[in-house]
Amino acid sequence: MEKQMLSSARKEALIKSVIQAMPNYAMACFKLLEGLCKDICKYLANFWWGSVQQDRKMHWTSWKKLSEVKGKGGLGFRDLEAFNEALLAKQLWRIITFPNLLMSKVIRAKFLKDPNGLENNPSQSASWTWKSIHSAWRLIQRGLWKRIGKGCQVNMWKYR
Structure with missing residues (x-):
């Protein structure tokens, strides 16, 4: 499945239901390192904006803004550290x-x-x-x- 073929709604659903849910078990028992959380968020942001290593795209909004609640203008992605x-x-x-x-x-x-x-x-x-x-x-x-x-x-x- 190509990233370019996914709509924004599908990317959001994929990030929330799969990618952010995968480390839940480990996070319930162990404190993840701050750098690891930042790296995961960086990869999620790159996936959201459609970036790959060879083709870097502009990130129009910060990850902090994207992880705001939907009622406050964000997309409701999880702040992994919190x-x-x-x-x-x-x-x-x-x-x-x-x-x-x-x-x-x-x-x-x-x-x-x-x-x-x-x-x-x-x-x-x-x-x-x-x-x-x-x-x-x-x-x-x-x-x-x-x-x-x-x-x-x-x-x-x-x-x-």
């Missing part, structure tokens, strides 16, 4: 909220022996999977709300 972080945050949230899952028990036994284990950086000997999942802790913290209740377990000096 999507990667969201998938990792989802894994970490499952570990936190479902402590009886086998995955949660293993992670807690191996890496979260300390009750404040998420506040500390993972050790150098930790697996790349745990380091990747732990890197999403900042994203989760931005969305967390603390329930005060009786206030017995809240250190008011910590949350200024």
Whole structure:
């Protein structure tokens, strides 16, 4: 199938349903390197604008603009770095909220022996999977709300 034979709608569907969906499994477990995400986006942009190595075409809009939501004038392509972080945050949230899952028990036994284990950086000997999942802790913290209740377990000096 030649790129020139595809309409814009078909290119968009191909990019969204196949090309951007392929790394989902890996992104749910591992943090992809920033350079890799940029390279993938570069190849996607080249495919979108119809460029090949020998025949370079003008990119009329930046990839950042193309990855905006359709309501804001973009085409809704995924920002791979943000999507990667969201998938990792989802894994970490499952570990936190479902402590009886086998995955949660293993992670807690191996890496979260300390009750404040998420506040500390993972050790150098930790697996790349745990380091990747732990890197999403900042994203989760931005969305967390603390329930005060009786206030017995809240250190008011910590949350200024």
